[in-house]
Amino acid sequence: MRGRLVVVALVTVVSLLGFSVVSWAAAKPADVKIGLVDINKVFAAHPNTQKIADLEQKLLDEMQKRQAELNEKGKGKTREEVQKLEEEMNAEWKPVRDAMLAERQDLVNQRYQDxxxxxKQVAEAQGLTLVLRSEVRVPVSQKELLDIPLVFYGGVDITEQVLAELEKVVAAQNK
Structure with a gap:
């Protein structure tokens, strides 16, 4: 009985998915409107991007400061004493570090949602069927990234409209 129920559920899901794909594929080309967005530009424009970078730098600075402090306090001590000192300092640092990492994650999540x-709002307002990122960053060496277009022809660039909408979204949250 249970196996039969699973088979019926699978057939139902496959038929629904098949219908969705067929109906989308059967759409006239004029019905499909594709939007393109320079996601790197949008991420750079969000205020949380700078806050995230500042927080990451603060975290790095604090870790370096604590390492220098451990090095200074550990001079002339035995390996066991240095290890005990390090454990004490890490226990003191852990809640601070965890709070900073949690704050960073909250900023990242909010930026993504915004x-x-x-x-979505721009796409719906313009009646777009699909929105793609206009390019992707590809590493070409250890220190160099290259932006390569994902779409070479067609589509509507909505980056500026998304930036304007993003300002509204962020402003509404700050009220």
Missing amino acids: IIQAI
């Missing part, structure tokens, strides 16, 4: 909301 950007998706702005893209």
Whole structure:
């Protein structure tokens, strides 16, 4: 009985998915409107991007400061004493570090939600069927990134409209 129920559920899901794909594929080309967005530009414009970078730098500075402090306090001590000192300092640092990492994650999550909301609102307002990032960053060496277009022809660039909408989304949250 249970196996039969699983088979029926699978057939139902496959038929629904098949219908969705067939109906989308059967759409006339004129019905499909594709939007393109320079996601790197949008991420750079969000205020949390700078806050995230500042927080990461603060975290790095604090870790370096604590390492220098450990090095200074550990001079002339035995390996066991240095290890005990390090454990004490790490226990003291852990709640501070965890709070900073949690704050960073909250900023990242909010930035993502804001950007998706702005893209969705612009796409719906313009009647777009699909929105793609206009390019992707590809590493070409250890120190160099190259932006390569994902779409070479067609589509509507909505980056500026998304940036304007993003400003509205962020402003509404700050009220």
